[in-house]
Every structure is written in C-alpha cells, then in structure tokens.
Amino acid sequence: MENTPNLKLPYILPSQAQKHVTHNEALQRLDTVVQLAVLDRDIATPPASPAEGARYIVAAGAASDWAGHEGKIACLLDGAWEFTAPAEGWIAWVADEGVLLAWDGSAWRAVSSGDGVTLEELADGTVKEIGINTATDVNNRLAVKADGVLFSHDDVTPGTGHMCATLNKADAAKDAGFVFQTNWSTRALFGTLGDNSFSLKVSPDGNSFNTGFNVRPDDGHVGLAGYTADANNDLGVKGTNVLFDRRANHMRININKNASANDASIGFQSGYSARALAGLLGNNNFTVKVSPDGTNYFTGLTVDGTNGVVSQNNLPRAVAGMNFNQTVPPGDAHLISLNSSISNPMNMFDPSRSRITVPVTGLYLVNYTGYFYVEAGTTIQTLQLYKNGAPTSPNAAAIGGGVYITLASSMGIPLNAGDFLELHGGSSGVQSVAMGSNFCFSVIYVGPSAV
CATH class of the missing domain: 2.60.120.40 (Jelly Rolls)
Incomplete structure (x- = not known):
C-alpha cells in the first residue's frame, strides 16, 4: 500500500529515493483538506488572481484548468491547481456565504443555511436559521418540509406535562397568527391580526379576506360572520339569514333571566335603534312593546303568565x-x-x-x-x-x-x-x-x- 486509506497521503517507502519529496506532497495534501475552508463554490473557472493556497469547490460546468473537476476541491500550490476528490462525510466551510457544507458521496449538501451555524450558537441556542428537508429564507428562518410536525409534552422530569406554543408580536398593530395556504396562496388566517382581538379570516383568492369570528380581548365578547365584537353585545352576528337546525327531531332556543323583575326578550331594531321588544319584560308575562323612536314604548300585547289571558293593552x-x-x-x-x-x-x-x-x-x-x-x-x-x-x-x-x-x-x-x-x-x-x-x-x- 503506497497511500493512506482516507486522505490518500503517500507513504515514504524504505527503498524510495528523495524521500523529502513524498513527505512534502503529504504535507501539501494535509494543508489542502485539513480544516477545510473554501473561498467560493459558485465559480466554474479559475479566478483571475488567486492567492497561494486559495481553495475552491469547483462548480458545475467547469472549464479551462478546472475542466472535468466539478465538485472537487481546487487548491493553488506553487502556481498550479491541484485537485482533491472529497470523500463521503467531508465538511467544508464556504467563506463568502457563511455556510457549512458536507459531501454526501455525490454532491455538497448544506449543513447550515444563511449565516450558518456555529458551535457557539448550537451551545447557547442562538442558531439563526434551521431548514429541515428544505431551505430557509429571509422571512422563514425555520422551515420544515414534511407530512407532519409533532410538538409533544416533555414526559421526563423537569417536564410538567404541558405543551404550549407561544407567538409574540411587537405591538397591537402587528400580527401574531397562523397562515394556512393552498399552493402557496393564503386561504385562512388565525390569531391576533392587526389588533389584540382573536380572529379567524378566510379568503377565496388569497387577496380579499372575510372574517369568520373575532373575540374582544376586553370582555370575551364574540362577533360572527363579519360582525365586530363590541362592548354592548356578548354575541354579534352579521348576515342575511340565520338557521338553527335540529340535531334529531326537536329544536329549541332558550332565553333565561335571573329573576322575574329582569328581562328575557328579543329586540328588533331599525338603524340600530329599537323599534320592538318581545318577551318577559320586567315580569313573567309575555309582552310585546313597540317604539317610534327607541325611547318611548307602547305595549301592544300581553299574555298573562298565570292564566294565558291575552290583553291588547293599546287596542283602540x-x-x-x-x-x-x-x-x-x-x-x-x-x-x-x-x-x-x-x-x-x-x-x-x-x-x-x-x-x-x-x-x-x-x-x-x-x-x-x-x-x-x-x-x-x-x-x-x-x-x-x-x-x-x-x-x-x-x-x-x-x-x-x-x-x-x-x-x-x-x-x-x-x-x-x-x-x-x-x-x-x-x-x-x-x-x-x-x-x-x-x-x-x-x-x-x-x-x-x-x-
């Protein structure tokens, strides 16, 4: 065996003359591949004025002195280019990109992306970008390409059994939420979007959005189908028709009040000004009242809660x-x-x-x-x-x-x-x-x- 099995360094043979030549060749090869850091991986021809010892990964389509050496490590030694073929598992740092690469036997693959990952970052948790099965970008520093992503509780001490995902934003006017896309076009948004209310928005085309619901942070009041939750209504619905369908045979809607002197009623408005009230208004009789102005009311009908007798209070x-x-x-x-x-x-x-x-x-x-x-x-x-x-x-x-x-x-x-x-x-x-x-x-x- 004339060379070492891994780095292919030449052995000095017992009968060999000019042993110093073999020794120097081994040193040059070590200098090329140990602590491997290349200047660039995107050029296919030798640079104009390279420095002695400059190293590059030869890009595809290599020409001139680099022709036929795609993927190899080119190093300028004594004014001539020497080429070293990488072995599977070799790691190289690309200086102009700040990226760590590894040779998988057929191509150089990114170990880190963006500004790269340092040992210090791995140790203190300040890794800038991570791509799992896909590349990251300026907007997505964590990118995952997979059929599923699992976040589970820690079942080992000091794990508490909880699992919480936290989304934080700078101020109320910003967004903290989840985006759901079809073929990279947004179809739903979910979170605190542009304010501190919690909302769900959907889109037919990725441009115009309709609000399905929003929850007011001040009191938990809910708005449905485009109604903006407000302080006066615990539940607001905006629409043309509302259907409550039976699950099996029956369908009942119950309105409960605390005591007889309270109200359990339905109000009818015109331009947000009440024009009619129907229900248990201040007692347990069923009463219908109407108003011309939202302030003054006239009782049109009363059904006595004890005997069912109907009175038309303002019948002329x-x-x-x-x-x-x-x-x-x-x-x-x-x-x-x-x-x-x-x-x-x-x-x-x-x-x-x-x-x-x-x-x-x-x-x-x-x-x-x-x-x-x-x-x-x-x-x-x-x-x-x-x-x-x-x-x-x-x-x-x-x-x-x-x-x-x-x-x-x-x-x-x-x-x-x-x-x-x-x-x-x-x-x-x-x-x-x-x-x-x-x-x-x-x-x-x-x-x-x-x-």
Whole structure:
C-alpha cells in the first residue's frame, strides 16, 4: 500500500529515493483538506488572481484548468491547481456565504443555511436559521418540509406535562397568527391580526379576506360572520339569514333571566335603534312593546303568565255610558248626552262632548244600546249613530207610546283617524226620556281596512 486509506497521503517507502519529496506532497495534501475552508463554490473557472493556497469547490460546468473537476476541491500550490476528490462525510466551510457544507458521496449538501451555524450558537441556542428537508429564507428562518410536525409534552422530569406554543408580536398593530395556504396562496388566517382581538379570516383568492369570528380581548365578547365584537353585545352576528337546525327531531332556543323583575326578550331594531321588544319584560308575562323612536314604548300585547289571558293593552277602544235620565224633545234627532267613561284607556271618549273619536284608520266594531220611556202620544222612537255630525244607517226605531222600549244596533264601520261618533235620539209626537243607567255605547278597533 503506497497511500493512506482516507486522505490518500503517500507513504515514504524504505527503498524510495528523495524521500523529502513524498513527505512534502503529504504535507501539501494535509494543508489542502485539513480544516477545510473554501473561498467560493459558485465559480466554474479559475479566478483571475488567486492567492497561494486559495481553495475552491469547483462548480458545475467547469472549464479551462478546472475542466472535468466539478465538485472537487481546487487548491493553488506553487502556481498550479491541484485537485482533491472529497470523500463521503467531508465538511467544508464556504467563506463568502457563511455556510457549512458536507459531501454526501455525490454532491455538497448544506449543513447550515444563511449565516450558518456555529458551535457557539448550537451551545447557547442562538442558531439563526434551521431548514429541515428544505431551505430557509429571509422571512422563514425555520422551515420544515414534511407530512407532519409533532410538538409533544416533555414526559421526563423537569417536564410538567404541558405543551404550549407561544407567538409574540411587537405591538397591537402587528400580527401574531397562523397562515394556512393552498399552493402557496393564503386561504385562512388565525390569531391576533392587526389588533389584540382573536380572529379567524378566510379568503377565496388569497387577496380579499372575510372574517369568520373575532373575540374582544376586553370582555370575551364574540362577533360572527363579519360582525365586530363590541362592548354592548356578548354575541354579534352579521348576515342575511340565520338557521338553527335540529340535531334529531326537536329544536329549541332558550332565553333565561335571573329573576322575574329582569328581562328575557328579543329586540328588533331599525338603524340600530329599537323599534320592538318581545318577551318577559320586567315580569313573567309575555309582552310585546313597540317604539317610534327607541325611547318611548307602547305595549301592544300581553299574555298573562298565570292564566294565558291575552290583553291588547293599546287596542283602540272606548265604552261610554250615562249616569242620569235625559229628556229628549220631540222632533228631529237630538244628541244623547253620554257623560260616563266605562272604559277609556286611550282617551277616545270625550264626556264633555258626548262623542268617541278614533285615533287610527281602520275597521271598527260599533255597538250601542238605549233604553227609553216613550210617553203616550208618541208613535215612533229612534236612536241613530252619527259620524262626524251626519247620520249613518241603519236607524234603530220602535213604535209605541206610554211604554219602556229598548233600541240597539251593532255594525262594522270603516273610519279614518280623527273621525268622531255620537248617538242621537228623537221621537214623533211628544217627548221621551233616555234612561241613563241603561245606555251603553262602545267602539272597538278590529283591524286595518281600506277607507
């Protein structure tokens, strides 16, 4: 054997002359490959003015004096280029890149990237970049190419059993989050994005993003489908339609309150100003309220929580009576002087004018009953409804004299807001007496109607 098996250094043979030549060749080879640091690995022809002992890794496409020596170590010795073929596992430092390379038997592979990895960095944990099965770049100092990445708890003391990944950002306006991509185009973002709220955003094209949800850091309030969580609403949803579907057969939504005096309700708004409330409002009755301005409310419907009785609190209605006996002169119809409010929740009845005025346009049910004493000599007694000072039909009438008679009528009549109704009575012959305690005049709103 004339050479060493690893570095191929020539042995000095016993019978060899000029042994110093062999020894010097061995020293030159050692000087070339020991503590191997090359100046460059990207040039394919000799540099213009290399220094004695300068070393390079010959790049692909080698020409001139380097032709045919791709991948070898070229070293300038005594003005001539000497080439050394690397063996598997050799390590070389590339000075112009700050990269550590290793020869794998067929090519030089990067052991470190970027500014490289020093022993000091490995020792104190300040490694600048790590690429696992892929290269790093200026934006991604840690890069991994794999089907999966596992982060597990440390099950050996002093491990606590926990596993936490921490993402820190410089200030609220920056991002700390995860990016999910399809073919390198972003389709979802997850984290504290541009502020300190926690949000999920998705994108159909990698350019425009839609917010799926965000959570306010101040109180944990949640916004869904593009609604920005705020201080007033624990949950906000922005959308056109919302569906709650049954899991099996039933689907129930429950709204719970702390005590009877609290509210459990649904509000309806226009331009973020409340216009209706429905639910248990300050008690355990089911109530519907409406508002013209978001401040003043009118109760439209109440269902008693103890018996289910329905009350239309602001249903336009009035019931009027009379608490005295009125003498009705003979001749044309005279105003019956109704002066007693039996039911007048909306102040429709004016006892000073003996009339009922309707507040809204619609169809009304009108009932009236009158009781008269008709003196002898009277042939006809009438009781008629007047609208805005003019008679309507039908006209309740009775024939007789020297007797007590009852006149009554019931009708549905369309009215406009502001129309007023009165009762007028008359007799032929002599006077009659309207017996007050037996008079009743009621007007009740039924519903909308074209007038």
